Amino acid sequence: MTPFIIPIFISHQGCPQRCIFCDQHTITGHAGLEEEPATSATVKETIEHWLNRPGKERNAGVQVAFYGGSFTGLSGPRQRELLRAVKPYIEEGLVDSIRVSTRPDYIDEATITVLKEYSVSIVELGIQSLDHDVLEASSRGHSAQQSEDAIRLLQEKGFTVGAQLMCGLPGDSTRKLMQTVKKVAGLAPDFVRIYPVLVLKGSGLEKKYREGTYKPLSLARGVALGCRLKTLFDQHGIKVVRMGLQPSEELASKVVAGPYHPSFGELVISRALFKKSRKVLRKTIAARGKCLSIAAADESAFRGPNNVSMKRLAALGMLNGVELIFDKEQARNTVLVY
Numbered sequence: 001m002t003p004f005i006i007p008i009f010i011s012h013q014g015c016p017q018r019c020i021f022c023d024q025h026t027i028t029g030h031a032g033l034e035e036e037p038a039t040s041a042t043v044k045e046t047i048e049h050w051l052n053r054p055g056k057e058r059n060a061g062v063q064v065a066f067y068g069g070s071f072t073g074l075s076g077p078r079q080r081e082l083l084r085a086v087k088p089y090i091e092e093g094l095v096d097s098i099r100v101s102t103r104p105d106y107i108d109e110a111t112i113t114v115l116k117e118y119s120v121s122i123v124e125l126g127i128q129s130l131d132h133d134v135l136e137a138s139s140r141g142h143s144a145q146q147s148e149d150a151i152r153l154l155q156e157k158g159f160t161v162g163a164q165l166m167c168g169l170p171g172d173s174t175r176k177l178m179q180t181v182k183k184v185a186g187l188a189p190d191f192v193r194i195y196p197v198l199v200l201k202g203s204g205l206e207k208k209y210r211e212g213t214y215k216p217l218s219l220a221r222g223v224a225l226g227c228r229l230k231t232l233f234d235q236h237g238i239k240v241v242r243m244g245l246q247p248s249e250e251l252a253s254k255v256v257a258g259p260y261h262p263s264f265g266e267l268v269i270s271r272a273l274f275k276k277s278r279k280v281l282r283k284t285i286a287a288r289g290k291c292l293s294i295a296a297a298d299e300s301a302f303r304g305p306n307n308v309s310m311k312r313l314a315a316l317g318m319l320n321g322v323e324l325i326f327d328k329e330q331a332r333n334t335v336l337v338y
Ligand code: SF4
Pocket: 012, 015, 016, 017, 018, 019, 022, 023, 024, 068, 069, 070, 103, 126
């Protein structure tokens, strides 16, 4: 179950430089706003605002999440100021957990001490790639080793660890991407987010794109890669909690090029279900009269946009004589034949 998230945006705060693909003001829907640095007062105001919103499901707990910058890149006093503002809500049981997003090179014993002191339990790291050349070409400013060390250190200290990964970074290739993904899976973070790279207006990548030195992924390629990554993480039992940036009008208006789709994650899940179904049906194609069973909650993903997956399976002759069942009891993302 997903907790009720109280988002606190610290766009680019704590970042030592701007990564080539990044524009947090656009990504978080704050474009055009001159954002004041978060303070204890704005943190409290945001928490009160969200806690007082009616009708939100809170059975899975309430989580305050500091997004959009490098939390542990803030000065120690500023980190303490912001976390101290959350503390009373934790003590009163109104907030259950705190999550921060940050860079791998800004994790060390000293930062961990601060996070522990204020009950931060989840740290999300922008890993993006574990390939040296890709990190350089993306102006990340840290090494792959620092990412691996940060994940291990956080795990040792008992944090829930999330890893953000990107596909389509400058200098990346399918081989390098899959090497990264296998290494990350081996490090066993608790969850991952997968973001296909978009060329955003005003980003360093836009310049490269316009010069012709960066070629973005097509949507089909982005979905295919997303599907490979998701399948691999599923096999390792690592939750993929998000695929593709949160869609918004703001974001859509700032995308210059790249695999943008407001339902990117659904396209990936749809492709994964199509591939699973095709594999299962290949084995049973000779056995007419069988039932292909899909979780009822996956029906629209199974069918795909405009029924495209069903049409493809039908065109392959794989649905001839096969009865389709959408079962309310069946686990999601499974395909059964009987
Ligand atoms: S990707 Fe992360 S570290 Fe890089 S500029 Fe954006 S928020 Fe800062």
